[in-house]
Amino acid sequence: MALHEEIQASFYRKAAFEPGLAARPANGEAPTFFSAGAEIYAQGEKSSSLYTVEFGAVRVYRLLADGRRQISAFLLPGEMFGFETDTTHHFFAEAICATGIRIQRATLLQGDLAGALLPMALQSLVRAQEHLLVLGRHSAAERAAAFLLDMSERQGGLRRLDLQMSRADIGDYLGLSIETVSRVFSRFRQKGIIRLPNLRGVEIVKLQALKDLAA
Amino acid sequence: MALHEEIQASFYRKAAFEPGLAARPANGEAPTFFSAGAEIYAQGEKSSSLYTVEFGAVRVYRLLADGRRQISAFLLPGEMFGFETDTTHHFFAEAICATGIRIQRATLLQGDLAGALLPMALQSLVRAQEHLLVLGRHSAAERAAAFLLDMSERQGGLRRLDLQMSRADIGDYLGLSIETVSRVFSRFRQKGIIRLPNLRGVEIVKLQALKDLAA
DNA sequence: CGGGAAATTGACAATGCTCAAGAGTGGTGG
DNA sequence: CCACCACTCTTGAGCATTGTCAATTTCCCG
Structure with a gap:
């Protein structure tokens, strides 16, 4: 059994006992599964969808x-990405x-949903602007501290983090080697x-x- | 006569001869004038408005x-800012x-206008993400080149730029001294x-x- | 267990920052 | 209208932080 199938199966087992976890969007679409390193979309591809993380993590x-690579965002469960101003992924x-x-x-996102989308887009904007401050004016230690705090807060203040991403990912997110x-x-x-x-x-x-360091 | 009154008067004088310059928004609100260095809003203030640059420039x-200061954006005529996820300016x-x-x-922005707002918010998001790449992975020369090209393009490809902002502003925008x-x-x-x-x-x-440098 | 990738650690180099001094601008007042 | 003055910008020298290159260790995962 391949890794992603294992995960998928465990997700459904869990879902059977926790209905909230399996809550479906209004349109009833089931989640698509990606194994580690799998491409969700590429720069230059035509863009016609929005993406919500159900479980796992995305860069x-x-x-x-x-x-050289700049990771502009990590996406955790519940977070949405894929906003584009035109029909092409950048x-x-x-x-x-x-x-x-x-x-x-x-x-499916025309009309009423555009209004519902605005808060999500603004959330992304705030994150990006926060990230700008970190990349522009923080030292290496401050960046790392801010990163750890952010990851912790986005998981409900959890202190034991399973970061999933490699040092290379973290470096490319924080602008460090x-x-x-x-x-x-x-x-x-x-x-x-x-x-x-x-x-x-x-x-x-x-x-x-950490909070003192994050300045 | 204070500086901003002078400016305002000169604007109206000019407007009398150039009707296009005095074009009013659909809701009929007149622009508010700010002299150099004037605060438009502050971090922590209550946020209840959106702002569109008519002329001049904003940081x-x-x-x-x-x-330490990080300028997250310069706003030029026609550009909009002040998006917030909650009711407080960050x-x-x-x-x-x-x-x-x-x-x-x-x-005035509830309902239909929320849909019209999304493209503006996404525009800001794209700019911020572009800026992330510059701050995270570009050298000083590459940052400066990218900055000059961006300013030029946002003014219709103009080659003679009147930057308005000081070296300190540019530095705080590009994460440089x-x-x-x-x-x-x-x-x-x-x-x-x-x-x-x-x-x-x-x-x-x-x-x-410059384009070669901007990588 | 063992192979291999990822992470750690060290030495050195480079980029950009800090501190400091000097030059150029532009606005203001006489 | 011109000269001054304050402010910004420029330039230089030394230094700190971070990047690069390389060797070694650790940790997974079969």
Whole structure:
């Protein structure tokens, strides 16, 4: 059984006992499954849908010709992405780990739904603007602290984070090299601010220390 | 006669001869005038309006406790700003130079207008995401080139730019110090890519060279 | 267990920042 | 109208932070 099938099956098992988790959108579409690294859409592709993360995680990014990458957003369950001003995608979107995505065709989004969409778009805008401050005016340590706090808050203040994304992903999100990300995390660990129980896991020990750092 | 009154008077004088310039929005509201440096709104203020630049230029920014500033956007004539997810402003907005702003109360924006608003919000989102790439993964020279090209394109491809904003503004927009901005501009001038006819003016001489740099 | 990818760590280099001094502008008042 | 003055911009020198390159270790996952 392939990994994503395993996940899919476990999702449905869980859904059978937790009806809220399986709540369907008004149009009744079922989520589509993507395994780790799978492309959801590519830059230049025609855009005609909106995407909502059901479970898993997504990275949305742009590439430069020389291979530099900027991840503009990580999307967690419940979050929506794929807004475009025209009919073409200007970004790549990939599943970071086994991920379920609910896809809504844009044709269903005319009329009333445009109004419902505005808050989601504004949410993305606020996130992007917050991110601008981090990239423009924060040191490496401040960026890492802000990232950990953001990820924690977006998971309801959870202190044990399963980040899913690699150091390369984090670096390309924060505008840092993987080595710098690793060094900052190590320094945080040495100071007892966080623990790194496993490769992709982070536990926040001194929350206030992180908040002080995030400035 | 105070500066902004002078400006306002000159605007109306000009308007008398150029009806197009005095064109009023459908709701008939007249623009409000702000002199250079005047605050349009402040972080933490209650937000109940949307703003459209009629003439002049605006900077929207956030401040950190230690004085670091990140300008998230410059707004030029015809562009709209002030989108918020809740009823509080999360940014400061100031006039860069003598500026006219059309203010629309949010109460007028319920219903149908929400749909009309979405494209404007998405436009802001795209700009912010583009800006993320610049701040995260571009060198100082690439940032400056991207900035000049963006300003030029937003003015219809004009090659002689009157930037209005100071080096400090540009630095806080690009995540660079004023000295670095100045040095990069000087290097561009030495290479014959641009000319700097006066303090706030830039003339693009080798457009392609800038485009190559912007990567 | 073992292979391989990811992460960590170290040494060095480069980019951009800070501090400081000097030059150019443009606005203001005499 | 001109000269001054304050402010911004420019330029230089030294330094700090972060990036690059490389070696080593750790951690998964078969």
